[in-house]
Amino acid sequence: MPGKVLVTREIPEAGLGLLEGFDVTVLQERPPTRDELLEAVRGASGILATATEKMDGEVMDAAGDGLRVIANMAVGYDNIDVEAARERGVVVTNTPGVLDETTADVAFMLVLAAARRLGEGERLLRAGRWEWWGPKQLRGLDVWGKTLGIVGLGRIGRAVARRGKGFGMQILYHNRSRNEDAERELEARYLDLDDLLQESDFVSIHTPLTDETRHLISERELGLMRETAVLVNTSRGPVVDEGALAGALGEGRIFAAGLDVYEEEPKVHPKLLELENVVLAPHIGSATIETRDKMATLAAENLAAVLRGEQPRTPVGP
Numbered sequence: 001m002p003g004k005v006l007v008t009r010e011i012p013e014a015g016l017g018l019l020e021g022f023d024v025t026v027l028q029e030r031p032p033t034r035d036e037l038l039e040a041v042r043g044a045s046g047i048l049a050t051a052t053e054k055m056d057g058e059v060m061d062a063a064g065d066g067l068r069v070i071a072n073m074a075v076g077y078d079n080i081d082v083e084a085a086r087e088r089g090v091v092v093t094n095t096p097g098v099l100d101e102t103t104a105d106v107a108f109m110l111v112l113a114a115a116r117r118l119g120e121g122e123r124l125l126r127a128g129r130w131e132w133w134g135p136k137q138l139r140g141l142d143v144w145g146k147t148l149g150i151v152g153l154g155r156i157g158r159a160v161a162r163r164g165k166g167f168g169m170q171i172l173y174h175n176r177s178r179n180e181d182a183e184r185e186l187e188a189r190y191l192d193l194d195d196l197l198q199e200s201d202f203v204s205i206h207t208p209l210t211d212e213t214r215h216l217i218s219e220r221e222l223g224l225m226r227e228t229a230v231l232v233n234t235s236r237g238p239v240v241d242e243g244a245l246a247g248a249l250g251e252g253r254i255f256a257a258g259l260d261v262y263e264e265e266p267k268v269h270p271k272l273l274e275l276e277n278v279v280l281a282p283h284i285g286s287a288t289i290e291t292r293d294k295m296a297t298l299a300a301e302n303l304a305a306v307l308r309g310e311q312p313r314t315p316v317g318p
């Protein structure tokens with residue numbers, strides 16, 4: 001039974017411990033280069049990957065005929081060519097359910113930090129330029145009692161909406177399909193995307209990245225938002241057109257933004273780096289000790305299950 005397993009990055013021990021009994025190779029902390037990946041994957045029956053590694057047909061073919069599972073240590077799996085995996089009989093799994101609250105905390109942190117200009121204030125203070133308390137200094141926007149628009153009301157979007165409810169916010173949402181259970185829980189109102197953008201004070205994005213959601217928020221959509229609106233993205237960078245966002249922020253067409261994800265990570269659009277009214281986090285949505293342990297554990301359990309001929313807990317797709 002012991003198959004060869006490639007773990008593409010150093011992951012928490014909680015996950016590695018579950019792979020004892022397999023012939024495991026763990027690559028380093030940084031992402032492997034494409035060549036390193038193609039070399040390291042040879043002969044693997046299972047790959048435990050992260051969202052940083054592109055898993056396409058070429059990687060699957062480099063692994064060879066024995067490849068049976070790619071277990072992503074992430075809920076998003078846009079890095080994996082699921083169709084190529086299906087054609088080759090490779091099972092794909094992800095880690096839904098274990099990171100919702102943790103990621104929702106980061107989305108709400110960005111809502112608050114962007115509205116209250118935390119990054120700008122901290123930069124001022126650290127640079128020794130905070131000289132006095134001022135009645136008109138660093139005035140941001142209230143969050144409590146405002147309208148929060150959730151784009152993509154899945155598990156994470158719903159957890160963000162609950163936080164909004166705690167701040168006395170009205171909840172609007174847009175989703176592929178209506179969720180009447182969530183509407184009851186959150187007293188949420190379903191709107192089409194354009195109406196949501198027009199009516200929200202805060203817009204938080206929680207869609208997966210697909211062909212339909214790439215650049216979902218672009219020049220036209222930003223133009224629908226209020227001048228006092230704040231945009232938050234903790235989903236995937238390419239859902240927002242970064243150049244268009246930088247333009248809207250720079251010209252004050254929206255008030256601020258909070259981003260955890262970028263179009264070409266780890267690169268960030270140079271114009272965004274120059275702006276004061278955007279809070280920039282380095283893709284830390286799920287980055288807590290507790291949650292990364294759970295993600296590593298679930299990914300390893302999924303991988304081990306497939307190699308043992310059992311059903312994985314959280315397969316992707318049908």
Ligand code: GLV
Pocket residue numbers: 051073074075076077099285286
């Ligand atoms: C992280 O970005 C994830 O998809 O879990």
